[in-house]
Amino acid sequence: MPGDQLELMAHLMRRVGVGARRDELEELAARPYEDVVEELLHPETFTDPDQDVIERYLPTATSIELPSVPASRWIYNMANGPRPLREKMALLWHQIFATAFFKAVHARASIAQVDQFRENGLGSMRQILLDLSRDPAMIDWLDNSENHADSVNENYGRELLELFSLGIGNYTEDDVKAAARAFTGWTIVPGAPINPYEMNDPQFRFDPDDHDSEEKIFLGETVVSGEDVIEVIIKQEACARFIARHLYNFFVADEPPVPSWHQAPPVDSEAIDTLATAFLESDGDIREVMRTLLNSDFFKDARFQRVKSPVEFVGGVIKLTGAPQFPDLPMSELSRAAELMGQRLYDPPSVEGWHTGQEWFDSGTLTQRVNFAVEQVMDTSKPGIAQIIERVAADGDASPEQLVDRCLDLCGPLAVKPQTREELIERAQEGGALVFENGAGSEARERIGRMVQLIVAAPEYQFA
Amino acid sequence: MAVETNGANEASANGTYEILLRAGYPYEQTLGRRLVTFNPIDLAVGKEGRIYCLGRGPFETGGPLRILNWEDEDLGVVRRRPAEPNDRPAEADCGWIWPAGIVCDEDERIIVSDEADHTITIATRERDEEIARWGEHGSAPGQLDRPAHMAIDDEGRLLVVDTMNHRVQRFTMDGRYIDGFGSYGSGFGELDMPWGIALDGDGCVYVGDWRNDRVQKFSPSGEPLMIIGSSGDGDGELNRPAGVAVDQHGDIYVADRGNNRVLLFNREGRYVEKFLGDATLSPSALKMLMEQPILLRQRDLTVLEEEKRLRSPASVRIDGDRLLIPDFGYNRVQVYRKEAYPLREDQVAPIPTRPALR
Numbered sequence: 001m002p003g004d005q006l007e008l009m010a011h012l013m014r015r016v017g018v019g020a021r022r023d024e025l026e027e028l029a030a031r032p033y034e035d036v037v038e039e040l041l042h043p044e045t046f047t048d049p050d051q052d053v054i055e056r057y058l059p060t061a062t063s064i065e066l067p068s069v070p071a072s073r074w075i076y077n078m079a080n081g082p083r084p085l086r087e088k089m090a091l092l093w094h095q096i097f098a099t100a101f102f103k104a105v106h107a108r109a110s111i112a113q114v115d116q117f118r119e120n121g122l123g124s125m126r127q128i129l130l131d132l133s134r135d136p137a138m139i140d141w142l143d144n145s146e147n148h149a150d151s152v153n154e155n156y157g158r159e160l161l162e163l164f165s166l167g168i169g170n171y172t173e174d175d176v177k178a179a180a181r182a183f184t185g186w187t188i189v190p191g192a193p194i195n196p197y198e199m200n201d202p203q204f205r206f207d208p209d210d211h212d213s214e215e216k217i218f219l220g221e222t223v224v225s226g227e228d229v230i231e232v233i234i235k236q237e238a239c240a241r242f243i244a245r246h247l248y249n250f251f252v253a254d255e256p257p258v259p260s261w262h263q264a265p266p267v268d269s270e271a272i273d274t275l276a277t278a279f280l281e282s283d284g285d286i287r288e289v290m291r292t293l294l295n296s297d298f299f300k301d302a303r304f305q306r307v308k309s310p311v312e313f314v315g316g317v318i319k320l321t322g323a324p325q326f327p328d329l330p331m332s333e334l335s336r337a338a339e340l341m342g343q344r345l346y347d348p349p350s351v352e353g354w355h356t357g358q359e360w361f362d363s364g365t366l367t368q369r370v371n372f373a374v375e376q377v378m379d380t381s382k383p384g385i386a387q388i389i390e391r392v393a394a395d396g397d398a399s400p401e402q403l404v405d406r407c408l409d410l411c412g413p414l415a416v417k418p419q420t421r422e423e424l425i426e427r428a429q430e431g432g433a434l435v436f437e438n439g440a441g442s443e444a445r446e447r448i449g450r451m452v453q454l455i456v457a458a459p460e461y462q463f464a
Numbered sequence: 465m466a467v468e469t470n471g472a473n474e475a476s477a478n479g480t481y482e483i484l485l486r487a488g489y490p491y492e493q494t495l496g497r498r499l500v501t502f503n504p505i506d507l508a509v510g511k512e513g514r515i516y517c518l519g520r521g522p523f524e525t526g527g528p529l530r531i532l533n534w535e536d537e538d539l540g541v542v543r544r545r546p547a548e549p550n551d552r553p554a555e556a557d558c559g560w561i562w563p564a565g566i567v568c569d570e571d572e573r574i575i576v577s578d579e580a581d582h583t584i585t586i587a588t589r590e591r592d593e594e595i596a597r598w599g600e601h602g603s604a605p606g607q608l609d610r611p612a613h614m615a616i617d618d619e620g621r622l623l624v625v626d627t628m629n630h631r632v633q634r635f636t637m638d639g640r641y642i643d644g645f646g647s648y649g650s651g652f653g654e655l656d657m658p659w660g661i662a663l664d665g666d667g668c669v670y671v672g673d674w675r676n677d678r679v680q681k682f683s684p685s686g687e688p689l690m691i692i693g694s695s696g697d698g699d700g701e702l703n704r705p706a707g708v709a710v711d712q713h714g715d716i717y718v719a720d721r722g723n724n725r726v727l728l729f730n731r732e733g734r735y736v737e738k739f740l741g742d743a744t745l746s747p748s749a750l751k752m753l754m755e756q757p758i759l760l761r762q763r764d765l766t767v768l769e770e771e772k773r774l775r776s777p778a779s780v781r782i783d784g785d786r787l788l789i790p791d792f793g794y795n796r797v798q799v800y801r802k803e804a805y806p807l808r809e810d811q812v813a814p815i816p817t818r819p820a821l822r
Contacts, residue, residue, distance in 0.1 A: 052675070052704055052722070053657070053675075056657075056659075056674070056704070057562070057579070059503075059776060059792070059793075061503065061775060061776045061792055061793035062503050062520070062521060189766070189767065190762070190765065190766050191766060191767070191770065192762075192763065192766045192767075192768055192770065192771045193759055193762040193763065193766070194498065195497075195498055195749075195752065195753070195756065195759055196497040196498055196745065196746070196748075196749030196752050196753055196759075197497060197498055197743070197749065197771060197794040197795055197796055198498060198775070198793060198794045198795055200766075200770045200771060201770070328580075329561070329562075329580055
C-alpha cells in the first residue's frame with residue numbers, strides 16, 4: 001500500500017482520536033479514506049466494549065470530590081474505544097463551553113454535562129445550544145439560576161454570545177440584555193446535597209412565573225424565549241464562522257488564542273469560509289461540517305500542525321504502548337498525568353477554557369510530558385512497545401540510520417526535522433549497527449526500546 | 465400481633481424448609497454516612513454487634529475499614545498498615561489499595577481481599593497493622609488474579625473468588641492451597657469474572673457470576689447444580705450481579721449492582737421480591753445534619769425520593785434475620801429484617817396440578 005495512505009490515515013486518527021496502532025493503521029489504510037471518515041462520523045453504530053469492566057474497577061460512584069475517575073476513563077476511551085471521534089467531540093465542546101468543577105463541586109452534574117456532549121456532539125448546533133442552556137452544571141456555573149424576570153443576571157446571555165456562539169464584535173450590549181431576558185426562568189431543581197450520603201442529580205426546570213415573556217429585539221429579530229434566541233444565533237454567519245474556527249483550531253491547525261479572534265485573522269481564511277458555508281448550508285449540522293473538514297485538502301495537508309493537548313498527549317502515549325488495556329491502577333492515574341501537564345478535565349481554568357497551541361508549553365509541563373512518555377515506553381513488555389521492537393527486529397540487521405527510520409515509522413509514522421533525525425542517528429551510532437545474530441538479539445532489542453524512548457522525547461512528538 | 469406458628473419459626477436442625485410463610489421484609493435502619501462508611505464495597509458482622517464496613521475509594525487510596533455497631537457508633541478502623549501521624553480519622557486510608565471483600569472468622573479475625581495486589585490480608589481490630597498477608601499473582605492453582613469476595617466454610621477454610629481466573633479457590637487461613645473449581649465460559653458451571661460468594665447450610669457454594677448475569681449454585685465439591693437469574697432488568701433478572709448471600713432458610717440474595725437493587729430468590733431459585741432501598745437518616749447522619757444549618761436548608765429545598773434508593777450495591781450480607789446491604793454509591797448500609805415462618809408440610813395444601821385464578 002502507498003506509504004502516503006498510511007501516513008494520511010495516521011494523521012486522521014491522531015486528530016479524530018489520539019492515534020492508532022500500526023496494525024489498525026494498516027487495516028484502515030487498505031480502505032478508501034472517505035469510507036473510514038464516514039464510519040468515524042457515525043459513532044452510534046459502534047458500542048463500547050468492556051465499559052462494565054471499567055465500571056467494576058473504576059466506578060463512577062466514587063467520584064465525589066473530583067471527577068478524576070471519569071476523566072481517566074475518558075482518556076482511556078479516547079485511546080482504546082471504538083468511537084474516538086465521539087470522545088474528541090466531547091472534548092471539543094468541553095473546551096468551548098468550559099464549565100469548571102471547582103465552583104459547584106458537583107461531580108454528577110459535571111459528568112452529566114460531558115455525557116451530553118458525548119451524545120450530541122455531532123448533532124445539530126441548535127440542539128447542542130439548547131441542551132447546553134438546559135444543562136444544570138452550566139446553569140449553575142454561569143448563574144442562570146439567578147436570572148429572574150424582575151432581576152436579570154446577564155452572565156449566561158453574555159457568554160452564550162461571546163464565548164459559545166458568535167464571538168466579540170458580532171453583537172451589542174442590547175443583544176446581551178435581550179438574550180439574558182429570554183433565558184430568565186431557565187433554572188434548576190437541585191438534587192439532595194452531598195452530605196450526609198451522596199449528591200443526587202439536579203434537574204433543569206423552566207419556571208414560567210420567573211420568565212420575562214415580553215417580546216425583545218435580538219440581533220434585529222423579535223424573540224421571546226431562549227429557544228428563539230438560539231434559533232436566531234444558528235442563522236448568523238458569525239456563528240458559522242465562530243464554530244468553524246473552533247473546529248479548525250481543534251482538528252486542523254493551531255489558531256491564535258480565542259480571546260484575540262476578533263482582531264487576529266484566521267490562519268487559513270479560505271478553510272474557515274469552506275467550513276462556515278457547510279455550517280450554513282446544513283443548518284448547523286456539525287456532522288456535515290466535520291465531513292467537509294475531514295475530507296478537505298487543508299485538513300489532509302495539515303500534518304503535525306497542532307500541539308497535542310495534555311489529554312491528547314497522554315492518550316497518544318498509552319495508545320502507542322498498548323497499555324493499560326485492562327482497568328488497573330495505571331489507568332486510574334491517566335487524568336492525574338494530564339493534570340500535571342496543565343489540563344485537568346472537568347475543571348478548565350476559566351469560562352474561556354484552556355489556551356491551546358504553544359500555550360500548553362512551559363518548562364514544567366514540557367518536562368512532565370517528556371517524563372511521562374519516556375516512563376511509559378520504558379517498559380518494553382507493554383504490548384505496543386513489544387510490537388514495535390519485534391517489527392523492527394523482523395526486518396533484520398540495520399544501520400543506525402535504518403534503526404532510526406524504522407522506529408520513527410513505527411512510532412507514527414512520525415515526521416521529524418532533519419536536525420532531530422541527525423541527533424537520533426548520532427545516538428544510534430554510539431551502538432553501531434543493529435545486529436541480531438550470534439546472541440546479540442537481546443541487546444539489539446534493548447537498543448530499539450531506547451530509541452523509542454528518544455523518539456517520544458523529541459520535540460516533534462508533541463505535535464499531532 | 466402474635467402469630468401461631470406451631471413453633472416452626474425456629475430454624476430446623478438441618479436448616480432446610482420446604483415452604484415459608486413470608487410475612488414481610490421491612491426496612492429497619494440505615495448505618496453510616498459519607499466520610500465514615502466511604503463507598504462500602506462489602507461488610508462483615510463480627511461479635512458483639514460489631515460491623516466491619518470495607519470502603520473502596522477512588523484510585524489507590526483504598527478507604528477506611530470502619531467498625532460500627534447497631535447504634536451506628538463509630539468504633540474506629542482496622543488497618544493493614546500502621547497509622548500515620550497525619551491520618552484523618554474520617555477518611556482513614558487503612559492501607560488497602562483496591563479492597564474487594566471482607567469476612568470475619570470465628571475468632572473475629574478480619575480477612576480482606578485486595579484486587580490491586582492480589583493478596584489476602586488478615587488483621588484484627590486490636591492491632592494497628594496486619595498480622596498476615598498472602599497471595600501470589602498468577603493463574604496457576606493457588607495463585608490469584610483479582611481476588612474478590614470470600615466465604616469461610618464449616619471447617620474454617622477460606623473460599624476465594626478468583627475473578628480473572630474465573631474460578632473459586634479454597635485455602636487454609638494461612639494461605640495453603642487446597643482445591644478449586646470453575647473455568648472461563650458461559651456454559652453451565654462456567655464462570656465469567658465472578659464476584660460474590662456464599663455458602664448455605666449444606667455447604668453448597670453460590671457464586672455471583674458477574675459477567676454472565678447470573679448466580680450459580682455448586683455442590684461443596686464444585687459440581688454445578690443450578691443457575692439463578694438471567695440478563696435483564698425485569699423481575700428475577702440481573703445486570704452484573706456482584707455479592708450474594710444465603711440465609712438460614714436457604715433464601716438467596718443477590719446484589720444486582722447494575723440495576724441498583726437487591727433481589728431475593730427462594731432456595732429453588734424462584735424470584736420472590738426485590739429491595740430498591742428505603743434509607744432514612746442514620747444516627748450519625750442525623751447528628752451531622754443537626755449541626756449544619758446550610759445543609760438543613762438545602763435538604764428542605766430538594767426532592768429526597770432518590771436518596772432512599774440503593775446505588776450500585778456490590779454486596780449483600782446476612783446476620784440472623786437481618787439483611788445488610790452496603791450501599792456503595794450512597795456511602796451507607798441499609799438494613800432490613802426478615803419476618804418469615806417456616807411451615808410443616810402438613811400445614812400447606814399440595815402443589816396444584818394447574819395454575820388457577822383463585
